[in-house]
Amino acid sequence: MKQLSTKVTGNGHGQDSSYFLGWEEYEKNPYDEIKNPNGMIQMGLAENQLCFDLIESWLARNPDAASLKRNGQSIFRELALFQDYHGMPEFKKAMAEFMEEIRGNRVTFDPKKIVLAAGSTSANETLMFCLAEPGDAFLLPTPYYPGFDRDLKWRTGAEIVPIHCSSSNGFQITEAALQQAYQQAHKLDLKVKGVLVTNPSNPLGTALTRRELNLLVDFITSKNIHLISDEIYSGTMFGFEQFISVMDVLKDKKLENTEVSKRVHVVYSLSKDLGLPGFRVGAIYSNDEMIVSAATKMSSFGLVSSQTQYLLSALLSDKKFTSQYLEENQKRLKSRQKRLVSGLESAGITCLRSNAGLFCWVDMRHLLDTNTFEAELDLWKKIVYNVKLNISPGSSCHCTEPGWFRVCFANMSEGTLDLALKRLKTFVESTDCGRMISRSSHERLKSLRKKTVSNWVFRVSWSDRVPDER
Amino acid sequence: MKQLSTKVTSNAHGQDSSYFLGWEEYEKNPYDEIKNPNGIIQMGLAENQLCFDLIETWLAKNPDAAGLKKDGQSIFKELALFQDYHGLPEFKKALAEFMEEIRGNRVTFDPRKIVLAAGSTSANETLMFCLAEPGDAFLLPTPYYPGFDRDLKWRTGAEIVPIHCSSSNGFQITESALQQAYQQAQKLDLNVKGILVTNPSNPLGTMLTRRELNLLVDFITSKNIHLISDEIYSGTVFGFEQFVSVMDVLKDKKLEDSEVSKRVHVVYSLSKDLGLPGFRVGAIYSNDEMVVSAATKMSSFGLVSSQTQYLLSALLSDKKFTGTYLNENKKRLKIRQRQLVSGLEAAGVTCLKSNAGLFCWVDMRHLLDTNTFEAELELWKKIVYEVKLNISPGSSCHCTEPGWFRVCFANMSEETLDLAMKRLKEYVESTDSNRLISKSSHERMKSLRKRTVSNWVFRVSWTDRVPDER
Numbered sequence: 059m060k061q062l063s064t065k066v067t068g069n070g071h072g073q074d075s076s077y078f079l080g081w082e083e084y085e086k087n088p089y090d091e092i093k094n095p096n097g098m099i100q101m102g103l104a105e106n107q108l109c110f111d112l113i114e115s116w117l118a119r120n121p122d123a124a125s126l127k128r129n130g131q132s133i134f135r136e137l138a139l140f141q142d143y144h145g146m147p148e149f150k151k152a153m154a155e156f157m158e159e160i161r162g163n164r165v166t167f168d169p170k171k172i173v174l175a176a177g178s179t180s181a182n183e184t185l186m187f188c189l190a191e192p193g194d195a196f197l198l199p200t201p202y203y204p205g206f207d208r209d210l211k212w213r214t215g216a217e218i219v220p221i222h223c224s225s226s227n228g229f230q231i232t233e234a235a236l237q238q239a240y241q242q243a244h245k246l247d248l249k250v251k252g253v254l255v256t257n258p259s260n261p262l263g264t265a266l267t268r269r270e271l272n273l274l275v276d277f278i279t280s281k282n283i284h285l286i287s288d289e290i291y292s293g294t295m296f297g298f299e300q301f302i303s304v305m306d307v308l309k310d311k312k313l314e315n316t317e318v319s320k321r322v323h324v325v326y327s328l329s330k331d332l333g334l335p336g337f338r339v340g341a342i343y344s345n346d347e348m349i350v351s352a353a354t355k356m357s358s359f360g361l362v363s364s365q366t367q368y369l370l371s372a373l374l375s376d377k378k379f380t381s382q383y384l385e386e387n388q389k390r391l392k393s394r395q396k397r398l399v400s401g402l403e404s405a406g407i408t409c410l411r412s413n414a415g416l417f418c419w420v421d422m423r424h425l426l427d428t429n430t431f432e433a434e435l436d437l438w439k440k441i442v443y444n445v446k447l448n449i450s451p452g453s454s455c456h457c458t459e460p461g462w463f464r465v466c467f468a469n470m471s472e473g474t475l476d477l478a479l480k481r482l483k484t485f486v487e488s489t490d491c492g493r494m495i496s497r498s499s500h501e502r503l504k505s506l507r508k509k510t511v512s513n514w515v516f517r518v519s520w521s522d523r524v525p526d527e528r
Numbered sequence: 529m530k531q532l533s534t535k536v537t538s539n540a541h542g543q544d545s546s547y548f549l550g551w552e553e554y555e556k557n558p559y560d561e562i563k564n565p566n567g568i569i570q571m572g573l574a575e576n577q578l579c580f581d582l583i584e585t586w587l588a589k590n591p592d593a594a595g596l597k598k599d600g601q602s603i604f605k606e607l608a609l610f611q612d613y614h615g616l617p618e619f620k621k622a623l624a625e626f627m628e629e630i631r632g633n634r635v636t637f638d639p640r641k642i643v644l645a646a647g648s649t650s651a652n653e654t655l656m657f658c659l660a661e662p663g664d665a666f667l668l669p670t671p672y673y674p675g676f677d678r679d680l681k682w683r684t685g686a687e688i689v690p691i692h693c694s695s696s697n698g699f700q701i702t703e704s705a706l707q708q709a710y711q712q713a714q715k716l717d718l719n720v721k722g723i724l725v726t727n728p729s730n731p732l733g734t735m736l737t738r739r740e741l742n743l744l745v746d747f748i749t750s751k752n753i754h755l756i757s758d759e760i761y762s763g764t765v766f767g768f769e770q771f772v773s774v775m776d777v778l779k780d781k782k783l784e785d786s787e788v789s790k791r792v793h794v795v796y797s798l799s800k801d802l803g804l805p806g807f808r809v810g811a812i813y814s815n816d817e818m819v820v821s822a823a824t825k826m827s828s829f830g831l832v833s834s835q836t837q838y839l840l841s842a843l844l845s846d847k848k849f850t851g852t853y854l855n856e857n858k859k860r861l862k863i864r865q866r867q868l869v870s871g872l873e874a875a876g877v878t879c880l881k882s883n884a885g886l887f888c889w890v891d892m893r894h895l896l897d898t899n900t901f902e903a904e905l906e907l908w909k910k911i912v913y914e915v916k917l918n919i920s921p922g923s924s925c926h927c928t929e930p931g932w933f934r935v936c937f938a939n940m941s942e943e944t945l946d947l948a949m950k951r952l953k954e955y956v957e958s959t960d961s962n963r964l965i966s967k968s969s970h971e972r973m974k975s976l977r978k979r980t981v982s983n984w985v986f987r988v989s990w991t992d993r994v995p996d997e998r
């Protein structure tokens with residue numbers, strides 16, 4: 059008799075993916091400026107390490123928060139006993155206000171509609187348990203975060219059907235792609251329960267345009283399905299534009315308090331914006347009472363430590379801190395992204411024009427031997443083992459076009475980033491493609507700039523904003 | 529089309545159970561010595577509030593642990609980024625040693641076989657996902673913790689089949705009850721994957737005897753199934769006897785490193801022994817590599833906050849503290865249990881002789897109008913609404929005999945416990961049953977003592993220990 063469940067014996071955990079394998083390789087030979095200067099540089103981890111100093115100074119000024127005290131008095135006992143799955147009220151209030159602040163206070167979040175979870179990993183899985191069962195599917199635009207295969211499908215039994223997006227329009231979601239995915243699900247005998255998008259996108263680093271958001275809301279309205287908007291990168295938006303949340307769109311379309319609004323759910327986390335993945339803080343926001351109720355009970359399986367809720371409610375309640383943090387975070391991300399982009403350009407490499415996130419979606423199609431995923435994997439292995447950079451191949455993100463890679467920029471020092479780019483440049487120049495580049499670098503750069511402009515023009519033509527605002 | 533999953537729309541979350549409803553009533557009218565002296569006294573919450581002073585003293589002497597510092601230096605960044613699902617090595621080591629200490633260092637726990645989880649709620653569910661699927665069942669001795677209906681079945685789709693235990697032998701597990709449960713599962717067309725026991729037992733407050741443990745190990749060996757031993761109350765043993773873990777039995781039967789040992793898993797948590805339910809610290813211990821590997825990946829859905837792992841690894845690494853704590857915890861629990869038992873006796877109420885846990889299993893069968901669960905619920909309502917004590921009715925624990933209640937003693941002050949006993953005594957004296965008692969109280973006490981001795985004799989006849997050692 060089968061002694062272990064198929065969840066154990068299968069590979070539904072998704073960890074055979076190269077995304078995780080590259081991580082393992084890094085662990086064996088990690089770069090260290092002093093101890094291991096020839097080691098692998100980790101560019102596959104979407105961490106935000108740029109603003110810890112801001113939080114550390116706040117902690118130094120507010121020692122009670124971490125020391126389990128309030129006004130100098132120990133509240134250890136109160137926290138030790140606090141296991142209410144409704145979450146700490148002060149914390150949910152502070153979270154709601156932080157989420158509002160990120161959205162320019164244009165929309166409101168009711169703390170009573172927030173369900174806390176142990177990270178967005180837990181939040182996404184819980185939402186899936188609430189909305190889908192075996193035989194059901196969610197549509198996800200590609201490329202998407204590799205972890206979703208585990209988070210959304212593994213223990214829930216739900217399926218993911220991809221909405222194919224292509225570089226021809228900057229990987230934006232189109233109506234045709236949505237319809238095609240919906241029909242594909244039917245062919246596979248799956249019931250479509252909803253669409254899940256990450257906005258800003260991982261791995262693209264771009265925010266969904268208003269056009270795409272409207273399209274999505276219209277689509278779920280007509281199909282009577284759900285929309286989950288994973289907005290965990292909402293505080294990493296550094297472009298000229300404001301972040302447009304699906305909540306903005308509901309408001310602008312006057313759909314607040316309608317049936318549709320009950321099928322729109324937002325997922326949030328403090329792992330990316332605040333750089334606190336270790337503290338395990340995630341949240342589900344839903345207008346559907348039944349979902350809030352069920353998800354709250356399910357959160358028993360992944361509550362946030364009361365010690366952590368207390369610390370962060372103090373941090374986020376400090377509005378002086380939050381506004382300063384959000385502004386500084388934006389600035390630093392922007393300058394770090396620019397550094398990566400120029401470094402790549404000098405190696406003859408472009409990336410998708412991005413305005414958010416902790417990574418760039420890099421175009422290395424011209425470095426492939428053939429336009430195939432095998433070639434992509436070969437290139438990836440060279441970059442991991444020879445160039446010693448752990449970056450994430452597009453195939454691990456279910457991208458339909460070979461040659462794209464996600465490269466993180468916010469999890470290392472400037473010096474390390476420069477070194478990584480130097481190594482990459484050296485590699486490119488040493489290969490065949492590189493020889494072509496150095497020979498006709500001027501022409502190449504010209505055509506690269508043209509390609510950049512083309513991407514730009516494509517994206518703008520799909521959005522309702524004038525180029526200057528981007 | 530069904531928009532929400534059946535997990536949301538059904539009541540498999542188990543929260544219609546009276547266990548949770550009594551909790552809700554308490555929330556509406558909670559006792560407070562000063563602000564609400566006539567409120568409901570919470571005796572339905574198995575919390576350990578007796579030793580917070582010991583931990584608070586330790587925290588005051590070791591400010592770095594909560595202050596996110598190591599040797600006076602901030603390690604905030606390191607903790608903020610630490611999300612490795614293998615857990616903080618120092619913490620797992622400290623946890624393994626703590627578990628060994630609780631078992632008198634007779635058995636060893638390998639930190640690499642520990643999987644951390646957000647509380648035993650998460651640990652139990654994760655273990656179930658690893659071992660069972662829809663169509664599978666685990667056998668559980670009754671009465672059992674009401675939360676298991678949610679934790680083991682809700683999202684996993686697994687089933688629970690009860691192993692009926694009765695007061696005739698002090699609710700011990702018998703071979704025939706095991707066989708009967710096994711056959712019942714077959715009749716229900718369920719695949720028995722294993723047995724889950726809580727040792728020490730919730731709600732009984734008793735430890736499994738060596739006889740029962742041997743019986744269980746033999747049974748799972750012959751049926752080729754798993755045994756999960758939820759030992760979250762192992763540090764609350766206050767009787768004369770030592771706690772005998774299933775790990776002790778495997779060692780004594782020379783079954784360590786055998787096939788069987790791979791099917792024995794232990795669940796632990798710091799919520800009961802250390803009184804820290806708010807910090808969400810649970811663990812799975814398994815000798816099966818595949819289970820450890822899969823459970824580790826699944827722990828992504830409920831990781832322990834790094835902030836909390838760090839604090840507790842410092843606490844538990846302090847052997848002076850742990851030695852003092854375990855000793856003092858025992859003493860205080862013993863005194864408090866005695867206070868409850870004598871208070872109950874003064875009201876003419878006996879309970880199952882217990883030697884562990886944070887509660888007593890109280891016999892109120894003589895207070896029932898009829899020997900039915902309806903009568904039990906009637907009595908329970910009176911106790912909640914009139915006597916204003918929230919206690920847990922045996923039916924919510926799936927007890928097969930009406931009239932038993934779980935009453936907690938470690939979550940309130942001595943004075944509050946006295947008040948609760950006073951209220952109960954008044955209630956009993958004022959009812960019909962009581963008219964009989966006050967009339968023939970001498971005879972009644974004699975027959976009660978006889979019943980107590982009978983229970984005692986029954987339990988002893990089933991164990992291999994002489995009465996004096998219990």
